Each structure stands twice: as C-alpha cells, then as structure tokens.
Amino acid sequence: MPAKKSAVRRSPKARTTRKTYNLQEAKVIVETKGSGKPILLLHSEDRYERSAAFVEELAQKHRVIMPMMPGYDGSTLPDSIRSIEDMSYLYLDLLDEMNLQDVTVIGFSVGGWLACEIATKNDARLKKLILVDSVGIKNRGAYDRDIQDIYYNTFAKVKKFKFHDVKKDPRVLTDMSDDEALDEAHAREATARLCWDPYFHNPSLRYRLNRIKIKTLLIWGANDGIVKTSYARGFAKKIKGSKLVTISKAGHFPHVEQPQEFMKHVKAFLR
C-alpha cells in the first residue's frame, strides 16, 4: 500500500525524509527513516512493506532507505528500463549517488529479484542480503510452472496463493479510494511491464547467483502459493553459504502475516 503521510506521522521517533534522485532517465523517490547502519529496503510489487510496522522497528537502530521502484508510487519508469535487470543498474547508481557503505539489502518478492540482480553485479557496497519470498529465477523445466500465474487466475484465487489467511491481506480492492485505485493500477501496470515475459524471472540469473558472496538469509512463508518452499530451497542452493528459514502460517508475505516471527529472524541475522 502506498505510504500515506498519516502512516509516517504515526511514529514520532523515526525521522522520515523524502528526496528525489535523477538517475539515468528516471526520477526516483527515496524515503529514508531513522539513523544507524544502512538498510536498503526493496519493496514488493504489492508494496505492503512501505507502511508496515516492522519498518518502524528497523528504523529504531538503522537508517532504512526505501526507494520507490520506478513505475511505482510516483517514481517514473522510462522506456529505457524494460526489465528488472535494467532496473538494477539504476540502483547501483543510487548506491553510488548516496555513497552508501556496508549496506544490508532486504528485498521482498520482485524486490528480492532486484536485490539479486544488484548483488550479482557489484557487491562492493553491500554487507548482507535478506531475500523474502523472492522471485527472479526458474529452477525447473520448460513444462513446470515455477511461479504461479497471477494474471490467469481469478482475483480470489490469487489472494489465496498470496496469503495463508486471506483476511490478513491489508488491501481490499473494493474498499480502495479513487486515488488508491489509480496508484494500484499504475503499480500493476509497472509490474506487468517488467515481469510479464519472461514471467517474473530472468533466465540467466540462476547461473550467476554464485557471484553473491555476502552473507545471505532467505525468509519464506511456509504456505506461499506463488513461489513454494521447494522453489526457495532451489534458490538457497544457488547461493553458497546462505541460510533458509520458513515461517509457518504465512504465505507470500510473511512480514504481513507473521511480523513478529519475521522480525525475530531479521534481528538475529542483523546482529
């Protein structure tokens, strides 16, 4: 869900700043919360992370940097960016531009894919990596559906793929205001543009995941119907030394369904 001003105000402790960066052809809005060691938060295509309570918690001890991915929530998506791989170069530019060091990257779903595209190219500014129900690779054969089709299935079915308990979905489409509906439309258009084909993955990425040398944690919802835990195991296998933890009673967004359990793993990994 787009970060509403009210959501930001709710927490008086973590100071939030908002800045727009001109990178390549794009205008990228970056929100920063709190201070301390930097965490780069790469949101999912559903953008639940931006107003989530766990971000406030992270911001108590860290500087949480949340770019709005071009195409989402006001950041512009130029014609020159046609894939998540294209997108990753923009983020490498952003890391340079902000002169960040020892960054922990945490990526959710498509954000996890983006994190891998960044880390496989240049990890000089990175320290640790957390992938949460990440997409981005294909493990199995041509006839296997590794990543569930969110476009072919009914909205109700897709919700079931995404959530262990559908009542925990913070977004009810029919309750959206006109502005929220338009934001959501733009976000879904951006996702389709970047992820329709090849479907939510880069066929080459799995062959270069070996380049990820930083400490990596994969967090997965045990009931994720979009990318199953078997997919997660395949993912983890490709990143040497990585650790995979699953969270029960959670689907594609464990940080939404089981935030405490989720934070327990994150905090332990950040220590």
Added chain:
Amino acid sequence: MEFYHFTEFAWPYLPPDDEFTSMRVSLPSGVYDPTIGSDWYNMCLDQHVLADELGINCMINEHHQTATCLNSAAPLSVAILARQTKKARLCILGNPAANLRDPVRNAEEMAMIDNISHGRLECGFVRGVPYELFGSNCNPTETSPRLWESIALMQKAWTTHDGPFNYEGRWVHKRQVNVWPRPYQEPHMPIWMTGGSDVNHATRSVENGFTFTMFLTPTESMKKMFTAVRANLKKKGLPKPADDLFAFMPLVAVGETEEEALKFIKQVFWYVTNNKAEPQFRAPPGYVESQLYANFLSGKFSGGRTDAIRTKGMDYFRENGVAVYGTPDQVVAQLKKMYKQIGGFGNLIAMLHSGDMPYKNVAKSMTLFAKEVVPQLKDMGTVSSKVGMLKDRGRPVPAAKFKGRTDALEAARAKTGVEVRSPKKTRKRAA
C-alpha cells in the same frame, strides 16, 4: 458503400452453461470434435464462396484459444478464399501483428495472398482483444506501440524493391529485410485498423490512410467516436476523410418477413449471449487506460460487455444499432438512418452468421441481403480519390461514380500515379 459478409467460425457445441466459466482462454480443446469441426470449417468457407457469387465481399478474423472463433490462423482461410473466389474483396481483420511478433513473416503472407487473389486483399491489423494476451504471452503494456511498429515495418517492407534494408527497432530486429513477393497492389494493399475507446488511436489510423473499424458498437458511441476523429483530423489541418476510411460491423439478418428475420437474428445473437469470459481475462494490466483499469480493480467497471447486457432483449440491440434486422426494406431504412446518425461510413461488415445457425438460413439471409439490400445502398457515401496517407488523398468523390471498391481503387491509384495492376483479368487455369 461496400458490403462484407462475416462469420466468426464459432464452435457452437458448448457444454451446459454451468459447466464452464469462460468461452475464451481456458476452455479445453477437448470440447471441440474434429469429426464435426472439419465440416464446420468447410461450411463457413462455403458461406464466403456464396458471398462472392452474390457479389458481396468477405471478411475473415482471427482469435486464439477460444470457441468463439475457430480461425486461429486467419491468413490460411483468406488464402483458401484467394483461390476459391473470383471478385470479392478479401478483408482480413485482422492480423494481430503485435502478438505475432514476426511482422516480416506476416508481410510475406499478406503479399502472397494479394498475388494469388490478383490484388483483392484488404489488409487489416488488430491490437487484439485482451484475452489474446494469455495465449500469445505478449506484454499487455506494449501491444499498442508494438502494433504500430510492426505495421510501419511491413509497409516499408512492401514498398522497398531494391534489396535488403536494416531494421533494429524497439521490439523487432531484422538485419536483412527483403520481402518476396512484392504485393500485387501498389504501393501496397489497403490497410484497415480496429479500435474501441481510444480516440487518438482511431485518429492516427485514419491519418495514416487506414480504414478505421468498430465492431458491435452502439450507434451513439460510434457517432461520438467518428465525430471526434473527424474533428481531430480537421484540427490537424488534414483533408476531409472519405467514407471509405470508416467501417462498422453490426449483427445482421434479413428475412422475407420480419418474423423470419427475427428468427435469423436470434441465431446470430448466439455470439453475444454465449460470449462469456472470466473477468481477469478482460483486463490484464496495461491493456486499457490506467483510469479504466483502476475502475476495473475497484469494481466500478466490468471490463467489457457485462452479463446484464448479454441478457437484454433483441429490441434493445435493434434500437442501439448493434443488431440490424428485418425485411429488406426495413434493413435498408435502418442502415440509412444509422449512416446519417453516425455521420457516414463507407464499409458495412455484416455479421450474418454465428453459433449453430444452419447453412440454409444464413444462405437465405445473405441472398436477401445481397440481392435486395445492397443494391439500394451501394451508391451511398464517398470514396478517396487517391491512395496513401490522408494528407495525400485529395477530396472525397461520390461512391456512385464507380462500379465498386476495385474500380474505385484503380481510379485512385491511377490518379496517385502508382502502377495499376487490374485484378479484373481473370486467372487462366494452367493446362
């Protein structure tokens, strides 16, 4: 005015309505029975051969993964008709150029058909309905620019006659484009385009000299669209487009009596009542404008013809112009009235067949249409005096000056100064 016969080659033998959720995308091909289907294909092609004999034209379309349309490769059907018909203009409407991904192959197919038919091809392009994107896997956010890129490349390929050229565009990369054969018609076949709610797309089509077509659209919406297009073109300082740059397709039935016509139109109406699809197939993200998509997400817009519309009675559709039916005189009167209300159109594509309508019924409806309706309307409207972009087309001339489309095109080509290869010289069979 030019007249085209149309059947969508629908597969009518569906399971009970509560046993499937969509005619499109997901209906298993197990529903199709080749022992009946092979006859069905031939029956539909027979209709077009009859159209040719009756002196009207043929329109063929294409859809994929659907029982609404068995023509999953329209060029094949048009190629058959190129041989089996003698005089009819053969309109393919159209090639889903963006979804096909290889415009050069498409250009070759069209050029071949144009040659085999001695220049009778009317070459249409469609962006494709949203359902198509699930089968083609084409990105819904790209279909529109991709379609325009493909058409421009095909036009260049059809009109380049001095060897290969290089093309490295946004989607298509071909380093040695040299399409054989060159088209029979000069500089190439007339181009058609379809559209829905996007006025800019419609304006751009006519500006390029493409015939802009709307399907099953209420008279009020057509009037709004065509009026907006004409106003946009005028604002751009372009000449007035002739009626031949506008086309419309309603459901049509003609009977000896009104009662018989009603019986026929109800059979054609099968298409509307059975055309159901799961909602998410109607609006993949990026296919429609953002605001419309936002309304779809929040439940304010259903993404197409709603179930409520599917169940409305026949009078409703006669009133709004989507269905045209009655005795020959009634049909003439209704079409004349619509022509006036809409502000002119030069091509009427008559969907005279659908569903399980038997051949003898469609043949009767077609015959009455061709023999008793068409003669009363064919001199109506205007045609372009030249071919090419709208800016080069000159002042519209009355259609009554010509014997038909082929005649009018020949005159326009002569006036434009391009070569006229007459399709009237009939083919001699090889000994």
